[in-house]
Amino acid sequence: MxxxxxxxxxxxxxxxxxxxxxxxxxxxxxxxxxxxxxxxxxxxxxxxxxxxxxSDKEAVLRAICETDFLALATSLKDIFQIENPVERLLVLGRGYAEFALSHPNHYRLMFMAQHTPRHPKDLALQQNNPEQDAYYQLKMVVNDVFLAGAFRPELTDADLIAQTIWAATHGVCSLEINMAQDTWVNWVDISARLQLMQTVLMRGLLKEPN
Amino acid sequence: MxxxxxxxxxxxxxxxxxxxxxxxxxxxxxxxxxxxxxxxxxxxxxxxxxxxxxSDKEAVLRAICETDFLALATSLKDIFQIENPVERLLVLGRGYAEFALSHPNHYRLMFMAQHTPRHPKDLALQQNNPEQDAYYQLKMVVNDVFLAGAFRPELTDADLIAQTIWAATHGVCSLEINMAQDTWVNWVDISARLQLMQTVLMRGLLKEPN
DNA sequence: TTGTTAAATTAACGACGTTCAGTTATTTGA
DNA sequence: TCAAATAACTGAACGTCGTTAATTTAACAA
Known part of the structure; x- marks a missing residue:
């Protein structure tokens, strides 16, 4: 050696x-x-x-996490080819869920495990880079929908809208990852749950027609 | 001794x-x-x-978990005094969130940590007991709203509706518990996020007027 | 009094994350 | 050419963890 x-x-x-x-x-x-x-x-x-x-084991896990954040953003970036902003938002949500459900252990590490607070400084990942920052991707699409005038008029805070969409989708995915095997609850098919959540989100956030 | x-x-x-x-x-x-x-x-x-x-450490944690499930259901059971079913649903959601956010470590253990699948058989908790089963409480309220004819006509699966409401609320709470200290995201005030999620849920699930 | 037995403890095991002291083998510069 | 320096790497060891085995304690039954 x-x-x-x-x-x-x-x-x-x-x-x-x-x-x-x-x-x-x-x-x-x-x-x-x-x-x-x-x-x-x-x-x-x-x-x-x-x-x-x-430096320690958690640093290894954090490094894995970081490459997975990049993987998530990479897997989502194709949505920007979609012209209709609302459709783009829907496909983003579906892509996010697909990532979560097909990489449950990664997803668990990224969004369900407790970390020591990461400082953006010592991350190689670039915040607000549309190829690396999935939250920024979401915010961009939210902003496009906003510019298209499709959101309800009282909704003006892009972060609030983005975080609501994220929370709803994360809720479905994380419950599925963590509780799907729990027989206490009579779980409905996951795709039906995702579908309804998307419908609810759109009906709750967008203007009346549609 | x-x-x-x-x-x-x-x-x-x-x-x-x-x-x-x-x-x-x-x-x-x-x-x-x-x-x-x-x-x-x-x-x-x-x-x-x-x-x-x-039998082991996890059995201790499971036992804690079980008493906390009971504590959750107990803290929620007062909602049944509320007459209006939709209002009852809203207060249930707020009560759930309040429990989650004021007992984050309990909540983490209950709904965010990975367990070996619990068999309802060896639980002292009684499934479908409205004083002990918070999911059953939710389903009962969902059913009341359904019987009042307030849900959109295409929504007929009480489990699907309940799981959607749960997932949305859980999403807000679990992201708050896990990610509130993450500076990558410019977090909006948690009560605003909860409020919008409730509004979105109601607008997405209930019939048009209101 | 003497076994018997349940409750509790001490000792110990193997595995973990991590640290330390040392061993390599290459480079350097005299 | 050859020692000194140095970076990469390793084995042994430390303290702690969850857990098991062996042992002690004290109350009962005979």
């Missing part, structure tokens, strides 16, 4: 090697199953080596 | 002693910070003694 010099590119490469190994583990086995020793074994390093690249 | 006989009442008393100590700890410090040894120290027992009453 090479004990001496390491270019920045090589260090970055090892970083992503660690992140990928950790992701693969916790995607299949859940967050708790990720141990530093197991991550290390996957990439044929000692557990200690991880600490040369990440 | 008394090492010999123990009536059922005494055993139950010790059970709740453990639960209460554990709850007090994890409410202030979060779930992960609660250790069996710390719970035991609170009640002047050894850590191993807890295992005489609970």
């Amino acid at each position: 090479p004990p001496k010099p390491k270019t920045d590119a090589e260090r970055q490469q090892l970083r992503t090697l660690i992140i990928d190994a950790a992701r693969e583990l916790f995607v299949t086995k859940g967050v708790e199953a990720v141990t530093m020793r197991e991550i290390a074994k996957r990439i044929d390093y000692s557990a200690t080596s991880i600490y040369l690249h990440f | 008394p090492p010999k006989p123990k009536t059922d009442a005494e055993r139950q008393q010790l059970r709740t002693l453990i639960i209460d100590a554990a709850r007090e700890l994890f409410v202030t410090k979060g779930v992960e910070a609660v250790t069996m040894r710390e719970i035991a120290k609170r009640i002047d027992y050894s850590a191993t003694s807890i295992y005489l009453h609970f």
Whole structure:
């Protein structure tokens, strides 16, 4: 093994090697199953080596999280090809839900697990970059709908509208991820729940006709 | 210390002693910070003694959870004094949110943390008991609104309606609990978010006038 | 009095995240 | 050419965790 010099590119490469190994583990086995020793074994390093690249275990999870935020925004950016702003909003919601439900462990880590508050400063992710910031994507679409004059006249706060849409969609997805196997509740089909939530959102936020 | 006989009442008393100590700890410090040894120290027992009453740590958390489900249902049952079904639904939603936001750690354990699927069989809680089952409370109110003919005519599945209302409210609350300190998003005041979500729900679910 | 038994404790196990002391093998500069 | 310096990496170890095993304690039954 090479004990001496390491270019920045090589260090970055090892970083992503660690992140990928950790992701693969916790995607299949859940967050708790990720141990530093197991991550290390996957990439044929000692557990200690991880600490040369990440301050602690949570830093590894945060790094996974960050690449997943990027993945979410990337998976959503195609919506901007859709011309009708309202239709764009609907497809954004469906895309968000699809991401959440097909990557439940990622989604759980991103939006359902408790983090130490992340400082935007030490994130590589760029806030308000329409290719990297999914919340900004949502806000942009909300703003387009607003400019089209489609929202009810009393709704003028783009953040409030965006956060309401987000909360509604997140509510459906997170309940599904967390409680779908709970037999206490007689769960209706998830796609019906998503469909109705979208309908309710549109009827509640948009002007009367339609 | 008394090492010999123990009536059922005494055993139950010790059970709740453990639960209460554990709850007090994890409410202030979060779930992960609660250790069996710390719970035991609170009640002047050894850590191993807890295992005489609970199979493992998760069983303790599940027991806390169960008493909290009961607490939620208890805190909501006053709504049935309200005559107007739609108003009852609104107050139910506000009561739910108030519970969630004033007991965030309880709420997190109840609806945001991953459990091994609970079998209703080994729960002391009675399903479909209007004093113990908050979901049943919601469904009853939904049914009352339905019987009053206030829902849009195409909405006929009480579970679907209830789960949509729940998901929307849960979405607002869980995002607040988990992400309020995240500076990535310019969060609007929580009461404004709750208010708009209620308005959107009513406009989306109820018949046109009002 | 003496077993018997339930309640409780101490000791210990294996695994975890993490730290430390050391070992490599390459580069440097004399 | 060859020691000194240094970056990459590792094995051993620390403290703590959830949990189990072995043991002690004290009340009852005979």
